Structures are given as C-alpha cells and as structure tokens.
Amino acid sequence: MTSLPDAAERTLPRGRSLPVPRRVVLFNVKYSPNLGDGLLSECLERELGRALPGCDVVSVDLAGRRHYPLVHGPARGAVLALLERCPASLRRLLAGAMLHLLLAFRLRAHYRRALRGAEAVVVGGGNLFTDADLNFPVKIWGALGEASRKSVPVAVFAVGVARTWSRPAARLFGGALGRTAIVAASVRDEKSRETWSSHFRGTTAPLPDVVVDPGVLASLHFPVALRRKGSRKIGLCVTDPLAVRYHSTRASAANLEAWYPAALQSLVAHGFEVALFTNGSPEDRGYLYRRFEEWIRRAKGPVTLSRSFDDPAALTTFVSGCDGIIGHRMHACIAAFSFGVPAVGLRWDPKLDSFFDMSGRSAHMLDPARVSGREAGERILAALADPFDPRPLIARAQAQVAGLAASLQTILAERALARR
CATH class of the missing domain: 3.40.50 (Rossmann fold)
Incomplete structure (x- = not known):
C-alpha cells in the first residue's frame, strides 16, 4: 500500500x-x-x-x-x-x-x-x-x-x-x-x-x-461471553457436504456423513460437552436439522443444538463462550483465534490453511478425507494444550x-x- x-x-x-x-x-x-x-x-x-x-x-x-x-x-x-x-x-x-x-x-x-x-x-x-x-x-x-x-x-x-x-x-x-x-x-x-x-x-x-x-479484530469489536468455570464445551461447526463439494472438491466431502457422528462420539468419549452450530448459511442449517437427532442419539452424551444466529454478534458471542471449536468455516476459526479459543480447522479450501499458517496454528489443521472422526477428541485436546497469544496478529x-x-x-x- x-x-x-x-x-x-x-x-x-x-x-x-x-x-x-x-x-x-x-x-x-x-x-x-x-x-x-x-x-x-x-x-x-x-x-x-x-x-x-x-x-x-x-x-x-x-x-x-x-x-x-x-x-x-x-x-x-x-x-x-x-x-x-x-x-x-x-x-x-x-x-x-x-x-x-x-x-x-x-x-x-x-x-x-x-x-x-x-x-x-x-x-x-x-x-x-x-x-x-x-x-x-x-x-x-x-x-x-x-x-x-x-x-x-x-x-x-x-x-x-x-x-x-x-x-x-x-x-x-x-x-x-x-x-x-x-x-x-x-x-x-x-x-x-x-x-x-x-x-x-x-x-x-x-x-x-x-x-x-x-x-481477527472480532474481540475488539464484539462482546465476549463468560465461560462457565470448569466447562469443557466444544463447538462443532457443521457445513453441508454439498457446500464443501461446490466450493472445493468432491473428495473433501466424501466422508463427512460418517465423519461428523464419529467426531461427536469421540468428543463425548473424551469428556467434552458438544454444541452443534453453523455460520448461518441456510444449506448448512438445513443439513444440520436433518441430522442432529440421529447424531445426538448415537453420541450418547451431552450434545446440544445451538440456536440460529441472527447476526455476527450472536455468532461471536457463542464462539467466545466455547473452550474450543472444530469446523470448516474460516471465520468461525478466525473469531475463535481472536478470543483466544483454540480451534481445529477442517481442511477444504486453501484459505483456511493460509489463516492457520499465518496464525502459527497449522499443526491444528485436520483433513477429514484422511483423518477419521474418531480422532477428533485427541486433536482438540492437542489444540487445547497448545497455548497462543492472539494480540500480535x-x-x-x-x-x-x-x-x-x-x-x-x-x-x-x-x-x-x-x-x-
């Protein structure tokens, strides 16, 4: 410039x-x-x-x-x-x-x-x-x-x-x-x-x-939610496999139907409470509504469905109140970083890899086409154990x-x- x-x-x-x-x-x-x-x-x-x-x-x-x-x-x-x-x-x-x-x-x-x-x-x-x-x-x-x-x-x-x-x-x-x-x-x-x-x-x-x-300036311009002491809340950001295929490749979405419920089971098995959410895209929300009851039954643990968000403030309030998040959507991960919330990014678009590289968190990218959802619990534990300071960025x-x-x-x- x-x-x-x-x-x-x-x-x-x-x-x-x-x-x-x-x-x-x-x-x-x-x-x-x-x-x-x-x-x-x-x-x-x-x-x-x-x-x-x-x-x-x-x-x-x-x-x-x-x-x-x-x-x-x-x-x-x-x-x-x-x-x-x-x-x-x-x-x-x-x-x-x-x-x-x-x-x-x-x-x-x-x-x-x-x-x-x-x-x-x-x-x-x-x-x-x-x-x-x-x-x-x-x-x-x-x-x-x-x-x-x-x-x-x-x-x-x-x-x-x-x-x-x-x-x-x-x-x-x-x-x-x-x-x-x-x-x-x-x-x-x-x-x-x-x-x-x-x-x-x-x-x-x-x-x-x-x-x-x-x-990345979200924490400067939106309020932060209070986290419950001792909570182990993970937000799982769900993206419709159709959207992943449309904007990326079919291979990126090939196993998401099996990956999401396996990830939920893994997170519950590792002692986490899981809140299912989306960034607001109607195709994502519709996909989640069609699946969440079956996923919750299979998870056999504390899994809830978050409400729809009306604006970015509602989204950032939710993200800032989590202890960690997992998802494809770039700005859910960016907001999490801004509020100091560890994120595991799900690979689908180079833009997400680029942000994780820029923020020094590339070790916490996960490719659902290569890594089973059964490993989600271990991957979020690794992200939580890797501290970072968002202030320089x-x-x-x-x-x-x-x-x-x-x-x-x-x-x-x-x-x-x-x-x-």
Missing part, C-alpha cells in the same frame, strides 16, 4: 494535516447468510471508522441485501444442488445470464445510490476475487463501473483470490480494475498474492500487499487498517492539490 510518510512529504506543505474523507463505501457481502462475511465486514467498518474519526464508513452489499437474513430458508441449497448437476459450461452460461439481468435491473441502481457523496471506495475483505459461476466477477464489474463513472478512488483490501478463473471471469475482473483508479491493493494470504500477480500480469493493477483478515491487523486509512487520506490530499 502507499507509504504515508513518503506520499505526504511529496505532496503536502509542512504542517498540513491529511484530510479525512466524509464518506467511504465498502463493497462486500456483509449481509450474506454466512455470518462470517458480516463478521469481517463489521470489523473492517468499525476499525476503519476508528482510524478515520468523523468519517461515515458504510458497507454496501454486492448482492443488494440491506439487512441480515431473518429467514433461514432452503432456496440457496436448492439452487446449489441444481447448479451442481449442470455441466460447468451450461451452469456458467445460465448463472451469467441471470446475473447480468440482475445487474441491469436492480444492482446498478443499488450501487449508484450507495455511492452518493462517497469520496473513496474499498472492495473487501472476503473471498471476492473468485469465480463461482461468475457471481463476483459480474457484481464487482458492475460496482466498480459505477465508481469509475464518479471518478472515485478505489482500494482493494484483504481479499481472497482464487487460482482458477473462467475466461469470462478474467475479462470481467480485468475490465473492472482496468477502468478504475486503483490506489492500493492487498490480499489476505500469500497464495492470493501469487494468483493476483498471475491473473493481472501485464496490466496496470498494483502488486498487492499481504494483510491479516480483518475478522490483532495489533498487526489494526496497523494495516490504519495504513489503508492513511492511503485514502493521501490520495485525497494529492487530488485536492492537483485541482488547485
């Missing part, structure tokens, strides 16, 4: 303070049913607002949503199941056509309204530079097109970048960044940096820095958000001077 002292000394008279933007728009998927997206969005909103006192920092959901879902219905799961049965080329064609219609008739107006009065735009964080049937390529292309119309400077912050894009996705992402004033860029792991560099080689897109996912994330704020202030100062 832009170095504040160098840029400020190059453009500002001595003693002149940097301007604070009146309004900054964050393009993300804050109101996704997967509350991990809301968690990182709220953390970035609040931390950037802290770094820019008096600035109106607002999130604009790329899908046009305006609030957290109140109904956890089955529609998304049905769509995923339908898309999974289609050949990849047909699936991409159908999804792309629907997305372009949605963009034309609803989303462009949504983006345009949100950008009124905005002096800067930030895209991120989250796994936004991915090609899941052109979903993000189309939406980011449309959103940045509106930012370009208004000549608003854009920063990309803490995004995930997928290794494989279709040709239409590459054209959309390339077009989005090519016509936009990208003033700073960062990604959330080294693999994303490598893939960004590969995708945008030979273009004007800046080489990104690697920053910490802003979700939290401080690093804070400094990086402050750096983002400084970059936005610097570019606004440079533009103001250029207009004189």
Whole structure:
C-alpha cells in the first residue's frame, strides 16, 4: 500500500494535516447468510471508522441485501444442488445470464445510490476475487463501473483470490480494475498474492500487499461471553457436504456423513460437552436439522443444538463462550483465534490453511478425507494444550487498517492539490 510518510512529504506543505474523507463505501457481502462475511465486514467498518474519526464508513452489499437474513430458508441449497448437476459450461452460461439481468435491473441502481457523496471506495475483505459461476466477477464489474463513472478512488483490501478463473471471469475482473483508479491493493494470504500477480500480469493493477483478515479484530469489536468455570464445551461447526463439494472438491466431502457422528462420539468419549452450530448459511442449517437427532442419539452424551444466529454478534458471542471449536468455516476459526479459543480447522479450501499458517496454528489443521472422526477428541485436546497469544496478529491487523486509512487520506490530499 502507499507509504504515508513518503506520499505526504511529496505532496503536502509542512504542517498540513491529511484530510479525512466524509464518506467511504465498502463493497462486500456483509449481509450474506454466512455470518462470517458480516463478521469481517463489521470489523473492517468499525476499525476503519476508528482510524478515520468523523468519517461515515458504510458497507454496501454486492448482492443488494440491506439487512441480515431473518429467514433461514432452503432456496440457496436448492439452487446449489441444481447448479451442481449442470455441466460447468451450461451452469456458467445460465448463472451469467441471470446475473447480468440482475445487474441491469436492480444492482446498478443499488450501487449508484450507495455511492452518493462517497469520496473513496474499498472492495473487501472476503473471498471476492473468485469465480463461482461468475457471481463476483459480474457484481464487482458492475460496482466498480459505477465508481469509475464518479471518478472515485478505489482500494482493494484483504481479499481472497482464487487460482482458477473462467475466461469470462478474467475479462470481467480485468475490465473492472482496468477502468478504475486503483490506489492500493492487498490480499489476505500469500497464495492470493501469487494468483493476483498471475491473473493481472501485464496490466496496470498494483502488486498487492499481504494483510491479516480483518475478522481477527472480532474481540475488539464484539462482546465476549463468560465461560462457565470448569466447562469443557466444544463447538462443532457443521457445513453441508454439498457446500464443501461446490466450493472445493468432491473428495473433501466424501466422508463427512460418517465423519461428523464419529467426531461427536469421540468428543463425548473424551469428556467434552458438544454444541452443534453453523455460520448461518441456510444449506448448512438445513443439513444440520436433518441430522442432529440421529447424531445426538448415537453420541450418547451431552450434545446440544445451538440456536440460529441472527447476526455476527450472536455468532461471536457463542464462539467466545466455547473452550474450543472444530469446523470448516474460516471465520468461525478466525473469531475463535481472536478470543483466544483454540480451534481445529477442517481442511477444504486453501484459505483456511493460509489463516492457520499465518496464525502459527497449522499443526491444528485436520483433513477429514484422511483423518477419521474418531480422532477428533485427541486433536482438540492437542489444540487445547497448545497455548497462543492472539494480540500480535490483532495489533498487526489494526496497523494495516490504519495504513489503508492513511492511503485514502493521501490520495485525497494529492487530488485536492492537483485541482488547485
């Protein structure tokens, strides 16, 4: 990202303070049913607002949503199941056509309204530079097109970048960044940096820095739950095998039907109380509802089903009250780390491995395709016995958000001077 002292000394008279933007728009998927997206969005909103006192920092959901879902219905799961049965080329064609219609008739107006009065735009964080049937390529292309119309400077912050894009996705992402004033860029792991560099080689897109996912700031912005003295509560975050297959590989989900109940039995056998939960995705919740009664009967011990969470605060309160968690979902693990709760990550997507590497907890990744659920009890015991201090990574994330704020202030100062 832009170095504040160098840029400020190059453009500002001595003693002149940097301007604070009146309004900054964050393009993300804050109101996704997967509350991990809301968690990182709220953390970035609040931390950037802290770094820019008096600035109106607002999130604009790329899908046009305006609030957290109140109904956890089955529609998304049905769509995923339908898309999974289609050949990849047909699936991409159908999804792309629907997305372009949605963009034309609803989303462009949504983006345009949100950008009124905005002096800067930030895209991120989250796994936004991915090609899941052109979903993000189309939406980011449309959103940045509106930012370009208004000549608003854009920063990309803490995004995930997928290794494989279709040709239409590459054209959309390339077009989005090519016509936009990208003033700073960062990604959330080294693999994303490598893939960004590969995708945008030979273009004007800046080489990104690697920053910490802003979700690690959860313990600074959400309340912590009180843990019961002497408790041995493990939260098991359940993900629908369909979702794992759709976003990863079939091998990653091949044995989850047997793995989950075996893991529950192992945890109970090791003396733990287990609370089943999800990050909020309706397909995950529906899968859990269909299975939990049988799983609890087979576990023959203290296993409970947590309530649905309405927002990220409810999710983080639950996670912070556990003694340990196990799961695929990245931001359940990130929130746990932030609150000092040991986590065992279930391998399915490189982004989760990257966070465990960055946080020094890679020894506590577990591949369900290779390690039986019967070993879950031993693996969580090992994680609990391996202490860690989240404060250095939290401080690093804070400094990086402050750096983002400084970059936005610097570019606004440079533009103001250029207009004189």
